[in-house]
Amino acid sequence: MKRPMVxxxxxxxxxxxxxxxxxxxxIESKLLADLRSGGFHPELRGSSAVQEAGVQVMMGALGGLRxxxxxxxxxxxxxxxxxxxxxxxxxxxxxxxxxxPRNPDAWITGAWHxxxxxxxxxxxxxxxxxxxxxxxLAREWVERGKEMLLEGxxxxxxxxxxxxxxxxxxxxxxxxxxxxxxxxxxxxLTPGAPDFLHRIYGYLLAxxxxxxxxxxxxxxxIYDEGLQVLRQQHVLIWKPSLIVEMRKLEERLGVPAxxxxxxxxxxxxxxxxxxxxxxxxxxxxxxxxxxxxxGTPKDPALPGIISKLRAExxxxxxx
Amino acid sequence: xxxxxxxxxxxxxxxxxxxxxxxxxxxxTFVQLVRMKVFYxxxxxxxxxxxxxxxxxxxxxxxxxxxxxxxxxxAMYLFTMVYSIAATALLLPxxxxxxxxxxxxxxxxxxxxxxxxxxVGVLILNGxxxxxxxxxxxxxxTWKMPAVEQQLVEQLLHGAxxxxxxxxxxxxxxAEAARYGVNGSLLWAVWALYLKASVVSAxxxxxxxxxxxxxxxxxxxxxxxxxxxxHQLVLDFWKLNEAAGWFGSxxxxxxxxxxxNLGLFDIVDEVITGTPLGIAAxxxxxxxxxxxxxxxxxxxxxxxxxxxx
Amino acid sequence: xxxxxxxxxxxxxxxxAVLVDHLTKVFHPSLTRQKVAAVIDLSFQVxxxxxxxxxxxxxxGKSTTMKVILGLITATSxxxxxxxxxxxxxxSRRDVGFLPENPYFYKHMTGRxxxxxxGKLCGIHxxxxxxxxxxxxxxxxxESAADRSIAGYSKGMLQRIGLAQAIVHRPRLVVLDxxxxxxxxxxSRHIRDLILQMKAEGISVILSSxxxxxxxxxxxxxxxxxxxxxxxxxxxxDLTQLDQQMEYVVEGGPAGLEEKIRTLVEQEGGRLLxxxxxxxxxxxxxxxxxxxxxxTKETKGTRHD
Numbered sequence: 001m002k003r004p005m006v007x008x009x010x011x012x013x014x015x016x017x018x019x020x021x022x023x024x025x026x027i028e029s030k031l032l033a034d035l036r037s038g039g040f041h042p043e044l045r046g047s048s049a050v051q052e053a054g055v056q057v058m059m060g061a062l063g064g065l066r067x068x069x070x071x072x073x074x075x076x077x078x079x080x081x082x083x084x085x086x087x088x089x090x091x092x093x094x095x096x097x098x099x100x101p102r103n104p105d106a107w108i109t110g111a112w113h114x115x116x117x118x119x120x121x122x123x124x125x126x127x128x129x130x131x132x133x134x135x136x137l138a139r140e141w142v143e144r145g146k147e148m149l150l151e152g153x154x155x156x157x158x159x160x161x162x163x164x165x166x167x168x169x170x171x172x173x174x175x176x177x178x179x180x181x182x183x184x185x186x187x188x189l190t191p192g193a194p195d196f197l198h199r200i201y202g203y204l205l206a207x208x209x210x211x212x213x214x215x216x217x218x219x220x221x222i223y224d225e226g227l228q229v230l231r232q233q234h235v236l237i238w239k240p241s242l243i244v245e246m247r248k249l250e251e252r253l254g255v256p257a258x259x260x261x262x263x264x265x266x267x268x269x270x271x272x273x274x275x276x277x278x279x280x281x282x283x284x285x286x287x288x289x290x291x292x293x294x295g296t297p298k299d300p301a302l303p304g305i306i307s308k309l310r311a312e313x314x315x316x317x318x319x
Numbered sequence: 320x321x322x323x324x325x326x327x328x329x330x331x332x333x334x335x336x337x338x339x340x341x342x343x344x345x346x347x348t349f350v351q352l353v354r355m356k357v358f359y360x361x362x363x364x365x366x367x368x369x370x371x372x373x374x375x376x377x378x379x380x381x382x383x384x385x386x387x388x389x390x391x392x393x394a395m396y397l398f399t400m401v402y403s404i405a406a407t408a409l410l411l412p413x414x415x416x417x418x419x420x421x422x423x424x425x426x427x428x429x430x431x432x433x434x435x436x437x438x439v440g441v442l443i444l445n446g447x448x449x450x451x452x453x454x455x456x457x458x459x460x461t462w463k464m465p466a467v468e469q470q471l472v473e474q475l476l477h478g479a480x481x482x483x484x485x486x487x488x489x490x491x492x493x494a495e496a497a498r499y500g501v502n503g504s505l506l507w508a509v510w511a512l513y514l515k516a517s518v519v520s521a522x523x524x525x526x527x528x529x530x531x532x533x534x535x536x537x538x539x540x541x542x543x544x545x546x547x548x549x550h551q552l553v554l555d556f557w558k559l560n561e562a563a564g565w566f567g568s569x570x571x572x573x574x575x576x577x578x579x580n581l582g583l584f585d586i587v588d589e590v591i592t593g594t595p596l597g598i599a600a601x602x603x604x605x606x607x608x609x610x611x612x613x614x615x616x617x618x619x620x621x622x623x624x625x626x627x628x
Numbered sequence: 629x630x631x632x633x634x635x636x637x638x639x640x641x642x643x644x645a646v647l648v649d650h651l652t653k654v655f656h657p658s659l660t661r662q663k664v665a666a667v668i669d670l671s672f673q674v675x676x677x678x679x680x681x682x683x684x685x686x687x688x689g690k691s692t693t694m695k696v697i698l699g700l701i702t703a704t705s706x707x708x709x710x711x712x713x714x715x716x717x718x719x720s721r722r723d724v725g726f727l728p729e730n731p732y733f734y735k736h737m738t739g740r741x742x743x744x745x746x747g748k749l750c751g752i753h754x755x756x757x758x759x760x761x762x763x764x765x766x767x768x769x770x771e772s773a774a775d776r777s778i779a780g781y782s783k784g785m786l787q788r789i790g791l792a793q794a795i796v797h798r799p800r801l802v803v804l805d806x807x808x809x810x811x812x813x814x815x816s817r818h819i820r821d822l823i824l825q826m827k828a829e830g831i832s833v834i835l836s837s838x839x840x841x842x843x844x845x846x847x848x849x850x851x852x853x854x855x856x857x858x859x860x861x862x863x864x865x866d867l868t869q870l871d872q873q874m875e876y877v878v879e880g881g882p883a884g885l886e887e888k889i890r891t892l893v894e895q896e897g898g899r900l901l902x903x904x905x906x907x908x909x910x911x912x913x914x915x916x917x918x919x920x921x922x923x924t925k926e927t928k929g930t931r932h933d
Contacts, residue, residue, distance in 0.1 A: 006624065013618055020614050021576025028580055031603045032551065040586050041551060063398055067389035102588050104415040105382065194491050229539075333716070343748040347734065355738040417732040422793065425698045426749045427801075429718050449639035627655070628700045 039158075066099040070106070073099075077113070086118040090244065091142065097152070104159040107152025115145025115169045142173045160197060163187035164257070179210035199223070206245040209252075216249045223261060247305060282309045336432060344428075344436020351441050352406050365394045365452060384499045385591065387463070391456035391589045392508065398452070399445050399516035400544070406444070407523035408536035420628060425428045437517050438524050438616065453509045457501045468496040474610045498593045507601045508590040514608030515584035519544055521615035522579060527621040546574065547581035574617040579611050643712030645801045645832035646674035646697055651706035653692050666692040669706070670855040674849075676800075679823060681847035681864075683840065689835045689856040691729065694803055698726055706857040710801060722750075725794035729805040731786055735779035736922045739770050739789050742778060743796055750797035764792040768805040769818070773924070791819065808839060820846055 029265040035041050042164035077092035080203035091108030100106045109172060122138035156162060170176045179249035181204035199222055219315045243261070250260045286306060414420040471492040523540040523542065532538040548572060553571045586596060631816045653667040667689040674680040680692050697708050699715045713720040733742050736906070745763045747753075752760060768788035771780065781789065787807065794802055806822070808816040815840050816839075823846045825917045826833055843850060843866060852860040890900040 012621055016618060016621065017577050019584070024610065025576065026605065028550075028583065031583065031607060034600050034603065035583070035586070038597060038600055040589050040596070040600075041582070067393040071386060071390065100588075102592065103385075105385070154501075195488065219606075242424075257467075257536055335752075339753075340749060340751075343745065344693055347737075349743055351734060351736050360933075418728055418730070419732050419734060421695075421698075421700060422731065422733065422746070423749065423792075425721060425724065425728075426746065426797075427718050427721045427751070428749055440929065486645070618837050627694065 016070070070096045070099045070103075074109075081113065081117065084121055086113070086141065086275060089113050089118075092150075097148075101155040104152060104156045104162055107148055107156070108165050111145040111148040111152070111165060111169075113145075114148060115142045115173060117313065119145075119173065126304050142169065160187040160190040160193040163190070163262055164197065177204050178210050181205040181208055181211075199239065203241055204243050207248050212249055212253055216246070216253060216255075219246050219249065248302065251305060282306065282313065321420070336429060337443055338433050338591045340428060341436045341439060341509055344423075344433060345439035345443060348410065348437050348440020349485060350446050352402075352440065355406075362448075365398055367550070373450055379471045379498055380463060384463055385458055388505075388591045390454065391452060391459075392512070392591065395452050395509070395512055396587075398448055400519065402445060402448070403441065403516045403519040404523050404537055404540045404544070407438070407441050407520045408527055408530075408533050408540060410441075411524070412530065412533045412536060413528040418486065430623050434524060434528075434619050434623060436617060438520060438612075441519055441520045445461075445520070446513060449509055449513055449516075453505075460499075460501050464496070464500050467499050468493055471496045502595075504590045504595045507596040507604075510601070511584045511586050511604055514604060515581055518579055518581065518584075518611040519606055521612045521619070525615045525619040527624070528619045528626065543578060544581060547579045547583070548585070550575050550578070550580040551582050579615075580607075583607060641897065642676055642750075643709065644673040645676050645711060646672075646680075646834060647677065647698065647707075647709040647712075648672050648693065649707050651693065651699065651708060652702045653689075653696060653703050653921060657924065664701055666856055667696070667853075670853070670856070670858055671706075672851050672858060672861060674801075674832050674834055676832055677827065678849060679827050679835060679847045680835040681843040681850035682834060682844055682853065683838075684836075684853035685930040688853045690853055691805060692725075693853070694834065694836065696804055700804060702830040714764045722782060723800040725797070725802045727787075727794045727802070727804045727807055729789045729809060731790035733778050733789065733793070735777065735784070737763065737778055737787075738775050739781070740774040741779065742789060743792055746793040747796045760796060763781055764796060768792045784812060785810050787819070788815065791822065795826075799831070801834070802826060802834045804837075807835065816842070839894065897908070913919060 005285035015298070027271060029072045032041060046259070061130055073092045073096050077089050077096070079216050080086075080088040080092065090110070090113070094114065095107065097106045097110060110208055117139035119138045122141060146166065146169055149162055149169070154158075159308060163183045163186045167180040167187065170183065181201055184201035184204055187193060198218075202218035202222055205211050205218060209213075223238065223246060226242075246261055249255075358543075414423070420433075424430065472489060519540070522543055523536060524542070526539050527533075527536045530539065553574055586604075590596060639687055646930040651667055652665070654663040654788060657664065665932050669691070670693060672680075673777070682693065692701070696703050697710065697715055699717070699721060702716065708715040710720040710724060733811055734745070740761060744757060744766055747757045747760060762771075765774050768791055770785060770788055773785060776787070778786070787810065791804075791807065794804070807819050812817065820842060823833055823835065827846070827848075833846075835843065835847060847864055849863050850861070851858050854893075886903050888902075893900045
């Protein structure tokens with residue numbers, strides 16, 4: 001005979017499920033909070049909760065298979081690229097981004113197709129449209145690329161390369177060096193970002209011309225850090241571009257000579273060939289000037305610096 | 320005293336449960352599943368996946384390694400989910416249909432031992448398959464690592480346009496390369512996948528105790544797995560939309576309480592892209608997985624002990 | 629032939645091998661279908677060392693009764709015990725072997741693996757199991773097919789391997805559900821001989837079969853179940869005896885002897901109901917016809933009439 005029990009069958013099952021659910025709910029909440037603080041399972045951000053819900057549904061449904069699906073879609077996108085079907089390339093990448101929103105490459109590569117490949121094609125293919133229309137269409141694709149990168153940043157706020165790519169779009173397509181500098185700054189602030197991102201931020205800030213003092217602070221800090229390394233480890237980590245940009249800023253800001261960085265550094269018995277000797281720095285400045293030719297020279301101080309260097313070299317060679 | 324039920328609603332003390340008998344049943348289950356042809360087809364598919372992923376269809380070594388890891392984990396996910404549901408769903412209904420269950424339960428085998436033996440057999444198969452796939456992936460990744468390091472250092476040098484590159488920056492590039500390799504967090508990712516597969520097996524076992532056929536079991540288990548991925552979505556959505564009404568929030572809460580939260584174990588994405596998982600979090604995940612397995616085995620036993628054969 | 633087991637002679641103080649006491653089992657298939665009373669107030673006992681036949685038409689409740697005895701289903705009311713232990717307890721199955729009707733085993737296993745599997749489930753391991761399995765394979769004449777997959781076994785082979793797994797652990801009670809179903813006469817005779825040997829060893833047997841002749845040959849007692857109720861039960865010799873009739877078999881004698889016997893019987897107040905030549909059975913003819921071929925194949929002994 002059966003052992004008598006008050007509750008049996010489906011009611012018992014339901015009761016056990018309910019009790020276990022109530023017991024585990026707070027434990028799971030804590031575990032979820034711990035995982036989220038460690039960078040796992042990001043929350044819905046709320047700005048486009050419905051869209052993100054859709055993404056989560058797709059991710060949940062496909063699970064681990066979505067990588068395979070997105071790989072096939074990548075191959076398809078490459079096929080469309082060969083035939084310059086930019087709309088289809090964009091379509092494929094939008095799905096890839098839905099499947100793998102936390103894969104930075106999905107955003108970077110998709111955006112690259114927009115702001116570089118599609119832009120170049122529309123800009124240069126004279127079989128299509130009038131020049132004016134081509135310019136408009138090319139511009140549209142650049143904007144699409146930027147939107148994509150901005151969306152990618154929402155899903156991957158700690159990835160420096162999306163910021164870097166966005167900065168490069170501003171620099172190369174929009175020629176907006178200040179905005180580019182800002183995105184390089186954000187890139188440099190992401191966890192584990194390489195040092196050169198901060199350096200390039202400084203260069204772009206210097207080149208954009210609107211934040212000279214701030215740029216000087218940034219570059220001076222990098223210079224001072226290099227000085228420390230030089231003195232302690234006898235290793236030179238300054239880049240020539242650092243010195244070049246600092247020179248230009250010193251000119252523009254009218255920094256007194258005594259406070260400028262020396263042309264040649266000689267301290268505590270170490271003879272250092274760099275910062276650049278005049279014969280080394282002159283070609284660099286001339287290259288910078290040549291780059292600006294064909295358009296309005298960006299840096300009015302350049303011709304002056306070049307003249308001084310040439311004069312100095314002439315003097316030396318004359319001795 | 321903790322007791323478990325044998326057949327006919329009777330109770331067997333825990334000390335009479337025989338691990339040896341459970342092991343015999345588990346071995347039998349393991350051999351049965353391995354000798355099924357579908358296992359070989361699945362293995363071939365997985366091998367194909369690894370070959371494709373290892374073949375270098377991608378441009379850069381870094382992309383290649385990421386794709387290799389993603390495809391490998393995708394294959395592991397596919398194998399374990401399919402096997403956890405399909406293999407477990409076949410066991411009990413087929414035994415009832417073929418009446419092999421009569422022959423087993425007419426021996427001094429408590430029903431809980433039968434359930435545990437079948438489940439453990441599936442878990443052993445999943446474990447061995449995952450370990451083999453992970454080993455294959457690790458060997459491929461380790462083989463490709465020098466190319467990745469070379470690529471990143473070359474990118475750094477190329478970006479420097481011939482200027483001197485500091486050793487610290489080269490070291491940074493190598494450290495970046497190491498992120499693409501095999502590390503402790505990947506082991507946690509495989510373990511999380513195994514925990515999830517174990518929970519899915521236990522859920523499927525529970526469903527098979529009251530299901531009328533294998534097909535019903537498979538379909539129902541697949542739906543439970545599907546729903547189990549939406550816990551976080553439901554909770555987050557409900558938090559953001561508290562004006563959704565009492566009915567909506569009641570449904571949301573019931574869903575969260577009744578269905579297992581399988582999304583908790585989905586840490587592969589982040590691990591592949593370099594987020595490390597701490598030991599404490601890993602142990603908590605393990606505890607959660609074991610809790611779910613124990614819960615659904617208990618539920619299976621509560622149904623099975625009174626099942627008329 | 630192998631000694632299956634050496635059992636002590638049953639004593640008065642030992643509980644019966646099987647006790648079924650006012651057993652009732654009602655099935656509730658689903659909400660829309662009517663309840664089915666498969667067994668109604670059934671009571672019987674099987675003594676130690678006794679062979680008990682359970683006979684009845686299809687759907688009479690034989691299998692249900694066996695399942696309750698084996699603890700596979702629960703009784704709605706009443707009780708069943710095996711050697712004094714409630715059937716629902718796992719302990720009651722330690723000394724029980726079961727051969728189901730149309731037995732199925734795991735197709736992926738070989739015959740040998742099947743016996744090893746069930747042996748281990750019964751707690752037999754190591755050297756004991758290694759000795760026991762070949763013994764059983766020889767007993768049921770499956771040595772040549774031991775390493776073949778069960779999927780390739782014929783009906784008769786399945787029945788034989790089923791019998792082997794039922795007795796792998798030398799049980800004191802064996803439950804056989806249609807043990808000779810689908811088996812040829814030679815195999816059937818073999819199984820019958822095994823049952824008789826179990827009986828000789830003191831093993832209790834419950835046997836259900838549609839082949840009434842076979843039940844008659846091996847069983848000590850029998851119960852007839854019809855629509856879930858026991859309608860007839862007792863010792864076979866008592867059940868089958870026709871008290872009012874006597875049978876004499878005469879050999880030789882002159883013509884006209886039959887008429888003289890008829891007259892004598894009528895004078896004494898009786899009636900000669902039938903006369904004629906006794907018949908052999910088809911089974912005996914079959915065995916005689918195939919006996920030479922089997923003996924030539926297996927042994928080189930001489931044939932005995």
